[in-house]
Amino acid sequence: MTSAGLARKASPSREQFEPIRALLENARKKTRPRTVDLYEVFCAILYLLKSGCQWRMLPSDFTKWRTVHHYFSLWSEKPEGGASLLEQALKKNQVGEARTRQGRNAKTSFCIVDAQSVKNTDYARRKGYDAGKKVSGIKRHIFVGTQGLPHAIAITTADVSDRQGALKTIEQNWEGLTEVTSLLVDGGYSGQPFAEAVQSLLGASVQVAKRHELHTFAVMPQRWVVERSFAWLEKCRRLWKNTERLLNTSLQFVNLAFLALLLRRY
Template structure:
């Protein structure tokens, strides 16, 4: 019996995603590891920002935990979303259903966040505007701040290109979107035309320069709050991952845990 940690979720909260995580199994050998303990070990690493080898000894062995995380993170058959992303999509749909909303949003808010790399990262780029060498997170959220699309690129990829990649990669989940709200960094007819081709949605640009006094840009604070939610996890303060897909899966995991705790 291991001790509990603040990063743990309850077994009841873990139950909705257990069938999805169990589907990663590749062998017929009986499982001797409790997947709940494995998942909580990954949450400990996500929340504390420690290295894999520094996971407490009362969790399963760190190599076992890492192996399971790799299985949950890999893209299924090369193109299908990872198991963590599938679990996140399901939880977003359930959360919206609880609020009496359709499972897929019709209004999307888009933004990007540049994050510094550590020395271990293989993929890096330089964001000259924010003077950050690292990666960039592109997210698409609804009016509640729930993520419907997340894409990770190197920091040198501009916001418009990253947003279009997020739209393209998550087109089935954004099929109901009718309007997209962006800031001044996404202005330009080429972006509007590409957005219309992929989603068939209109683009609304909220520009701070159009406000005569200091004020929060309408609805733009929602996506900023979503970034703040995942920044409660120390693992995401900087990009410590070697691969972009690993960075993406930790972002998916951070949002997933947030929704599981609400259940």
Template structure:
């Protein structure tokens, strides 16, 4: 039976770009009985609409099967990298940069954090006293195009500096060409600069984009790029609040959101 087409679906041609990565989590001795395209579209439908697993439309595969595949795709390997993260960085971010004649790894990163309120189903939370938010915090480092190169999710009580260093620690294997990191005033201090150098190399410099001293609105140079990346994430209703029991699940939904964004733009 052919299922209904939803607005959240991507084309089969785009899905083929990441299908090899998604198939790699299954044993080759056991044939796959479900259409992985429908499974992937079901997971993104859930992310886009914010519905619960049990409320997936019935023309998708059974929600238990969809969730089982999601669990495999979001499970980190021995290096702490999930299939979704590999698909994002290798198949999408790198390819998007190379199409523009750039190296797959950027030399310039812009860092910021976003505090997100928890729903009652969330398993971990902290309190961000600065923004008065009880929940989690997303830390991302993007290039000048807004494409993510390092992502981490922590409880909201973790400072922006600590979270950024966690993101760099997670992803330092793919950040070998980074030479400069741009941040706002929340990252001021020698300990943060030293932490960046320790993880990315002694040659890396940290630049602080300061607000204009005049009491007038000014767009901070390059800072709007990372704010736009956060806005891209918020187009997905499941990311408006944190509903997840585990921080890794929140992290993998961020990876999924960027994967589909880049698939549609390629």
């Protein structure tokens, strides 16, 4: 089986891709008739995400790499004060739809918050040093519901603290968090100033989940959900390390990883 065939087998089917096709078609900027299949382009980008290969090393049985990269750039563009098409497809389309099918409200009232520091490669331009994790690179901040579905994602350099990153995530994704009334965090987010800032921005309370015994492993109720969400990202080789030059590119690949997961499952 060709590389393209394997990618299609591991990617959402054409039927599963249909809910977001119309949204991605909005990236069109010219009146010339489209000559490429958007589904094939989407599968090619997922191949890069899963395999971790470089754009120029995309197998020849896919659409030309320059075309694939062009569409990814269009889908990743963030208008001033707005969301990219990939973010819209994930949060406004798939996450809300998945919750609605299960009899829940499209927007969650409870979020579990965490951050993950990721090492940079020499290609990446932006980086910082996380002294606590001893990692030089970037940091991913995510807010997930009780099912592990992302409601807010932000990427910063690793030197940004968990608390600062969480507040920045709220500011960048405020529209999708308007119904949130409670946040569950770990000890890294403790402190009255952070709780007051969250109350000011969201009107939500902060619950700190603390371990009962130091140096003893225990599964913390509900906190494991966000760890599972990070584990879903680890299934994509391109996300094992940060290979992107721009923070926005790193953000869009995280959005794409969650989007592909939701399309296949729901």
